Amino acid sequence: MGRPQAYSLPDLPYGYKDLEPHMSEEQLRVHHDKHHATYVKNANAIFENLAKSRKEGTDLDTKSVLKSLAFNASGHILHSLFWPNMAAAGNGGGKPGGALGDLLEKEFGGFDRFKKEFTHAAVSAEGSGWAALTIDSLTRRPQIMQIEKHNVNVYPGFAVLMVLDVWEHAYYIDHKNMRDKFVEAFWNIANWDEVGKRLQKLL
Numbered sequence: 001m002g003r004p005q006a007y008s009l010p011d012l013p014y015g016y017k018d019l020e021p022h023m024s025e026e027q028l029r030v031h032h033d034k035h036h037a038t039y040v041k042n043a044n045a046i047f048e049n050l051a052k053s054r055k056e057g058t059d060l061d062t063k064s065v066l067k068s069l070a071f072n073a074s075g076h077i078l079h080s081l082f083w084p085n086m087a088a089a090g091n092g093g094g095k096p097g098g099a100l101g102d103l104l105e106k107e108f109g110g111f112d113r114f115k116k117e118f119t120h121a122a123v124s125a126e127g128s129g130w131a132a133l134t135i136d137s138l139t140r141r142p143q144i145m146q147i148e149k150h151n152v153n154v155y156p157g158f159a160v161l162m163v164l165d166v167w168e169h170a171y172y173i174d175h176k177n178m179r180d181k182f183v184e185a186f187w188n189i190a191n192w193d194e195v196g197k198r199l200q201k202l203l
């Protein structure tokens with residue numbers, strides 16, 4: 001059984017209305033069905049062009065193609081991590097327990113300090129970007145990344161536990177320009193069970 005040779009838009013692990021009132025159906029539909037789908041389509045088109053060019057022996061504008069692929073593939077990968085690290089309203093939020101809770105406690109001195117730092121990374125990301133909770137591949141210590149676009153300021157090899165999309169397309173329908181309100185709402189639907197499972201796979 002081989003792996004799929006192209007990307008596909010994953011279904012959401014909840015209904016479109018299930019994140020309300022923290023994220024509206026309209027906001028989620030546009031974000032998932034339009035924005036995420038575009039990254040999938042663009043990345044797959046580049047893979048097809050690469051294959052065609054190799055088959056036909058034609059030259060590529062390598063620098064441009066690889067830059068676009070890094071952007072679109074990273075966009076797909078981050079969004080695919082984003083949807084499941086949210087949970088239906090009532091099933092998410094609160095604080096993580098178990099190994100994840102212990103890890104955050106040890107590194108940040110407590111969940112509240114982690115939340116403050118992650119919030120600041122999300123709110124202060126310049127232009128379009130993400131905040132990410134990651135694990136350092138060398139030390140296994142947690143590290144907050146502030147990603148610009150989908151692929152700038154990313155540390156090679158770090159595993160991603162949780163991401164928060166702070167592109168305007170992620171919140172403009174619900175919150176207009178008030179990114180801080182969106183980040184505040186996110187904490188109510190953070191899926192700590194999922195984030196904890198991602199950590200368990202690394203331990």
Ligand code: MN
Pocket residue numbers: 031035036079165167169170
């Ligand atoms: Mn997005």
